[in-house]
Amino acid sequence: xxxxxxxxxxxxxxxxxxxxxxxxxxxxxxxxxxxxxxxxxxxxxxxxxxxxxxxxxxxxxxxxxxxxxxxxxxxxxxxxxxxxxxxxxxxxxxxxxxxxxxxxxxxxxxxxxxxxxxxxxxxxxxxxxxxxxxxxxxxxxxxxxxxxxxxxxxxxxxxxxxxxxxxxxxxxxxxxxxxxxxxxxxxxxxxxxxxxxxxxxxxxxxxxxxxxxxxxxxxxxxxxxxxxxxxxxxxxxxxxxxxxxxxxxxxxxxxxxxxxxxxxxxxxxxxxxxxxxxxxxxxxxxxxxxxxxxxxxxxxxxx
Ligand SMILES: [Zn+2]
Numbered sequence: 001x002x003x004x005x006x007x008x009x010x011x012x013x014x015x016x017x018x019x020x021x022x023x024x025x026x027x028x029x030x031x032x033x034x035x036x037x038x039x040x041x042x043x044x045x046x047x048x049x050x051x052x053x054x055x056x057x058x059x060x061x062x063x064x065x066x067x068x069x070x071x072x073x074x075x076x077x078x079x080x081x082x083x084x085x086x087x088x089x090x091x092x093x094x095x096x097x098x099x100x101x102x103x104x105x106x107x108x109x110x111x112x113x114x115x116x117x118x119x120x121x122x123x124x125x126x127x128x129x130x131x132x133x134x135x136x137x138x139x140x141x142x143x144x145x146x147x148x149x150x151x152x153x154x155x156x157x158x159x160x161x162x163x164x165x166x167x168x169x170x171x172x173x174x175x176x177x178x179x180x181x182x183x184x185x186x187x188x189x190x191x192x193x194x195x196x197x198x199x200x201x202x203x204x205x206x207x208x209x210x211x212x213x214x215x216x217x218x219x220x221x222x223x224x225x226x227x228x229x230x231x232x233x234x235x236x237x238x239x240x241x242x243x244x245x246x247x248x249x250x251x252x253x254x255x256x257x258x259x260x261x262x263x264x265x266x267x268x269x270x271x272x273x274x275x276x277x278x279x280x281x282x283x284x285x286x287x288x289x290x291x292x293x294x295x296x297x298x299x300x301x302x303x
Contacts, residue, residue, distance in 0.1 A: 037162055037193040040286045041225065042084055043279040043299070044076035046253030046260070047104035050200065050225065051084065052191065056160035059085070060095045062189065062200055067107025067132060072253075077108025082115050084284075092117045095156055095164075098136075099186040099202030101128035109136050118145045122156075124169055124185050125149035126176050150187065152216070161291065165190045167216050168208050183228055184208040190221060194291020199243055201227035201234070209239040222294050223247045223287055224274070230261020240272040247275050247287065247296055254280040277302065 035055030042049045044065025052060040065076025085093070093116050098106050101124075112118075113136070121140050125147075140147050151171045156164040168188035176182050186202025199221035204212075205228050212219065224245035227234035229252045248269045252260045261278070269276050275296075277285045283299030 034290045035161060036288050036290050037191075037196075038286060038288045039191075039198060039223075040084070040284055041249045041251055041277075041279060042076075042080050043283045044080050044108065044251070045072060045074050046229065046256045046258070047076055047107070048099065048202070048225075048229075048251045049076060049081050049105075049108065050251075051081075051088070051090075052162075053088070054158050054160050054162040054193075056158060058094045058158045058160070058162070059090050059092065060097065060156075060164070061085075061093050061112065062097045063099055063105040063202075064096075064108035064112050066104045067110055069132070070103050070107055071257075075108060075111060077111030081108050082111050085112070085116060090116065092119065094119045094158075096121045097187060097189065098123045099188075099200070100124055100182050101126065101130070101133045102182060102203065103130065103132050105203070106136050107132055110139060113139050113143060113145070118143070120146040120148060122148050122150045122187065124173075124187055126173070126182065126185055128176075128182060161193055163192045165192065167212050167219075168202075168204055170211065170215065186227075188212065190219070193289055196289045196291055196294055197221040198223040198225070198287070199245070200225045203228040203231075203234075205231065205233040206236050206239075209234070209236050213238055213242055219243050221245060222289075223249065223296075226250045226261070226265070226269070228260075229256075229258070230265045230278075231258070232262035232264050235265050235268060237268060240268060240274075245269075245272065245274045247277065247294070249285055250276065250278045252278055252280050256280075 039052045047065035048063040049065040050062045068075040154166040169185040183203035184207050186204045189200040191198045219242040230250040250261045285298045287296045
């Protein structure tokens with residue numbers, strides 16, 4: 001055998017390497033991924049907005065943050081929620097949930113409704129005399145979007161492992177007397193996936209919590225989206241004992257005029273052993289679960 005034949009040419013080595021890489025990429029692409037559910041709590045200033053993605057690719061948006069014309073004139077719908085959904089490649093929202101009609105939850109919906117195809121809007125649908133709520137309801141009607149009033153006992157089931165239970169408001173509530181009471185009529189959702197659950201408490205405060213403690217079944221949830229931006233009147237000791245959150249997310253504006261979150265609530269969360277994430281300090285917060293374990297990351301780390 002001649003010396004020349006036994007030598008490996010550099011071109012051959014490069015070709016072999018390319019083949020190995022291509023095969024590795026192909027094998028990696030074929031490995032089945034375990035189904036996951038993710039939720040991102042967006043940093044929308046003083047307000048709430050969260051985006052849930054299910055294993056089959058369904059998208060649920062829970063509140064849209066404040067809109068133009070609010071106290072700070074910050075349109076979270078246009079500046080935060082819409083760009084986030086576009087970056088995520090979402091072009092259809094399967095469920096848009098308004099926890100209640102306050103501006104810091106529905107103001108940003110105008111931009112979201114204008115920019116995305118929406119299947120159904122879920123709402124407590126209680127009369128609320130603000131121009132913004134009227135504008136949002138008119139837009140829903142103009143666009144021909146399905147609109148449903150929901151109460152405790154209603155379930156959204158995507159048949160991909162994710163089931164969304166409605167815990168509040170109860171059937172008995174058909175109107176509210178005052179603006180503050182609207183918080184306690186918030187839609188409260190417990191989103192279940194495998195052995196994990198996430199509680200979205202809207203702006204529910206103690207009277208709604210007491211009602212749910214007395215009238216609902218299992219409330220345990222690894223993640224709690226803390227009620228009413230960490231207000232002192234929400235997140236009672238009894239509520240925390242029932243929910244047993246490992247992670248607490250407070251959606252709150254930096255230096256807000258309400259003093260949210262309150263020191264008392266932060267203390268109760270700390271005593272309950274929950275790790276607290278805050279949108280004013282951590283920015284957007286994302287949790288991913290495979291139905292057994294949950295991992296949480298945030299734009300900025302907690303100090
Ligand atoms: Zn609020």
